[in-house]
Amino acid sequence: MIRKEEKSPDKLFEQFVSIWFELISQGRWDEAFAQLDLPPTYGSCYTPERFRDEIENDHFCEGTIFRKQHLKIVYSNPNEIMGDGRPSLYPIDGTSDYSFEYDIPLNNEFSDLTSGWEFIDAGEVYKVKLDFLHLL
Structure with missing residues (x-):
């Protein structure tokens, strides 16, 4: 859970997801x-x-273009690479809920x-x- 703050939802969610991926990059999987x-x-x-x-083993399995370029997948800290992960916020109709998308930082991009x-x-x-995880 994340506490509602004075920040706009887009900034609040982007901060949460960015920190979540930062934990992954540090090997703090269980904490993330x-x-x-x-579910x-x-x-x-x-x-x-x-x-x-x-x-x-699914999206970037052996034989994919990504795996040919990166023999090993490295989970990267989004705060240490160029770009912003293309954060996108979508209000869910008829609710106070939100859908949010963010590109996964891998191999320093x-x-x-x-x-x-x-x-x-x-x-x-x-x-x-x-x-979900979805390959664009």
């Missing part, structure tokens, strides 16, 4: 995934193992793989859902 409150809309909950498997998040209004806080 402990911040997820809700994705479809499929089982994201765990460090499922997240890595989807990136390394923002990849073509986008993470999809939902932030669910729960009064004083937003509950957090990592909803």
Whole structure:
């Protein structure tokens, strides 16, 4: 959960997701995934193992252009690379909830793989859902 603040939702969510990926880059997987409150809309909950498997063995498996360019996948800190991850905020119609997208930082650049998040209004806080990973 993240506390609602004076910041606009787009800045609040971008800060949360950026710090979340920073934790991943530091190898603090359990700490990052402990911040997820809700399972994705479809499929089982994201765990460090499922997240890595989807990136390394599904989206960027052996033989893909990305893997030919990067023999090893390195999870990068978004605050230490060029670009902004193309953050995109979408209000969910009829609710006070938001959908948010952010490109995944890999190998010291923002990849073509986008993470999809939902932030669910729960009064004083937003509950957090990592909803999908989608290759653009």
